[in-house]
Amino acid sequence: MSAKVVAIVGSYRRGGTIDSAVKIILEGARERGAQTHTVYLTEQHIEFCRNCRECMQTPGEQRGKCAQTDDLETMLQEIEAADAVVLGSPVNCYNVTAIFRRLMERLVGAAYWPWGQNAPRPRTKRRPRKAVLVASSAMPGFLIPLATGAARALRLTAGMLGAKPVGRLWIGLAASEPYHPLPPRTRVRARRLGWKLA
Numbered sequence: 001m002s003a004k005v006v007a008i009v010g011s012y013r014r015g016g017t018i019d020s021a022v023k024i025i026l027e028g029a030r031e032r033g034a035q036t037h038t039v040y041l042t043e044q045h046i047e048f049c050r051n052c053r054e055c056m057q058t059p060g061e062q063r064g065k066c067a068q069t070d071d072l073e074t075m076l077q078e079i080e081a082a083d084a085v086v087l088g089s090p091v092n093c094y095n096v097t098a099i100f101r102r103l104m105e106r107l108v109g110a111a112y113w114p115w116g117q118n119a120p121r122p123r124t125k126r127r128p129r130k131a132v133l134v135a136s137s138a139m140p141g142f143l144i145p146l147a148t149g150a151a152r153a154l155r156l157t158a159g160m161l162g163a164k165p166v167g168r169l170w171i172g173l174a175a176s177e178p179y180h181p182l183p184p185r186t187r188v189r190a191r192r193l194g195w196k197l198a
């Protein structure tokens, strides 16, 4: 059976660095027989977390459901049915974008944190799916995990989605023109990451 790969794009732009890199990763996955789907966060109705923690009160391995009604539940069900995720965001103000962060905060039902307990505990250590993490920045790419919170945010998100990172793509020097073409080496790396997900 072919692997299913779902990409979450946290960029505000179509055709920008993140969108282009994610497209090539998915092309690579399809070359190896995977089925792919891209979710653009700009097109989703995702409310802000309200810190009510209702999703964290019931014990057990099953993720807690959010009390709000929007596009989140459908998105999570699609990811739970997938074998791999690609998580992509530009670095804005030293972290992932606000829309990506808004999604992150809505994923806390992955942990159990009843009132009276000081800190959340992950509900399970199982991570049945793979993840590729992608970020882009004006600064050189090697600085993304060193000087920004984006790598950590993407890793944390993968964990809350039950996914284990198998590859990372940090694309630096991506802001000297409005639409930056991906360097050939980056394109090759992106395609190879896609192969890993199939």
Ligand SMILES: Cc1cc2nc3c(=O)[nH]c(=O)nc-3n(C[C@H](O)[C@H](O)[C@H](O)COP(=O)(O)O)c2cc1C
Pocket (backbone or CB within 6 Å): 011, 012, 013, 015, 016, 017, 018, 019, 090, 091, 092, 093, 094, 095, 135, 136, 137, 138, 139, 174, 175
């Ligand atoms: C509001 C804003 C904040 C940004 N903050 C940073 C930053 O802190 N560090 C950095 O290296 N680049 C920063 N950038 C540059 C973006 O990372 C770069 O334009 C982006 O990676 C391009 O991705 P996209 O083509 O998918 O939009 C910022 C850009 C904007 C518009």
